[in-house]
Amino acid sequence: MMRILLFLATNLAVVLIANITLSLFGFNGFMTTNGIDLNLDQLLIFCAVFGFAGSLISLFISKWMAKMSTNIQVINQPRTRHEQWLLQTAEQLSREAGIKMPEVGIFPAYEANAFATGWNKNDALVAVSQGMLERFSYDEVKAVLAHEIGHVANGDMVTLALVQGVVNTFVMFFARIVGNFVDKALFKNEEGHGIAYFAATVFAEVVLGFLASAITMWFSRRREFRADEVGACLAGTRAMVAALQHLRSEQGLPVSMPNSLIAFGINSGIKQGFTRIFMSHPPLEERIDALRQLDL
Structure with a gap:
């Protein structure tokens, strides 16, 4: 988001x-x-x-806006094993997705969070939160990275x-x-x-x-499903589902950033009516169900 x-x-x-x-x-x-x-x-x-x-x-x-607003530390020279693994994984996933490797960064936040941005697929930025690196397994983080690289590869x-x-x-x-x-x-x-x-x-x-933003949000929700499919193709459906389930399990935990900055798609349940049309991400339950129906 x-x-x-x-x-x-x-x-x-x-x-x-x-x-x-x-x-x-x-x-x-x-x-x-x-x-x-x-x-x-x-x-x-x-x-x-x-x-x-x-x-x-x-x-x-x-x-530039993402870097300024989230205090991202772009990894140029990895200093820890986590950073080394993150760069290697991003390089592998980018190669498999057919795009140039994006800049990779970590931003200080307790909650599990990630996003990708950039003006074209060969000049992008992918970032994950420190909290995600500390609490998620490597397979789950890889699935999240694959999802975000899917956004980049799809030109979202x-x-x-x-x-x-x-x-x-x-x-x-x-x-x-x-x-x-x-x-x-x-x-x-x-x-x-x-x-x-x-x-x-x-x-x-x-x-x-404000009213017309519902159109943009509808488009965003559709693209989330596509990015999940790319994530499943690159990292495996089981890992993609596990990452979403882990995100769902952490809903309601105290966070250090406003809810408005949740990026990867933490939504509290299936919302209906007027509120739903302004959601940038589908509810996690719907995304998990869609992944389970894939034949990958």
């Missing part, structure tokens, strides 16, 4: 800052036909350019960026339509865009962006 949250937060910040800056400098005038009415064709092009720019910038700085971050670019485009597009409606219909402003337009647009972008 960590890579998803970092990506979405960075993406939202980039888009909002770009929107506010462009509005302050009067670039919204290019999206009107007579200074008042919106030109929907130009508006859509404008939103697509800046919507995809936000997601691509987030993608390109994702590895790039695909996520493209999906988010589309989401950004339509969020910005409809937010400006809402802003224009509020400005003209409710505040009766007929002399160009007033303060109501800008305030309503920003508010609508935040609300629509």
Whole structure:
């Protein structure tokens, strides 16, 4: 979940800052036909350019953001047997997955946690928590690494960026339509865009962006199943299931990081309804059941 949250937060910040800056400098005038009415064709092009720019910038700085936010210690020269094994295992799994070996790191956290990020499959970062290394067996850690390398090999971050670019485009597009409606219909402003337009647009972008994140989360959940399949292929189905079961057994234990930073998929039970659509990972029970049905 960590890579998803970092990506979405960075993406939202980039888009909002770009929107506010462009509005302050009067670039919204290019999206009107007579200074008042919106030109929907130009508006859509404008939103697509800046919507995809936000997601691509987030993608390109994702590895840097992950390093800064989690205090990762990238392993360049292994100092312990754990680090030596981690590098060797990552190298083996990457070779079998057909990608260049990613940077490998360890971050200080008690809970079992791991994530992968990076702008392409040959320039990625894979990291595991210190707690996972201390409490999980080598086979289980290998399965977790294989899962994360599966994300890299499947190009999940790039695909996520493209999906988010589309989401950004339509969020910005409809937010400006809402802003224009509020400005003209409710505040009766007929002399160009007033303060109501800008305030309503920003508010609508935040609300629509939150609601539209359900699309990104749905995509993320689908990709988790695929990454589990890669993990099972590379490390063995039994090891992959064992890793997920170990994660499930540790649910509810005290942790040293906020729940919002849980990455590999620790979810408390099968959630339903409104909450479920905003989950970045499927419940562990569903993932275990899906793995048991694989014929590998």
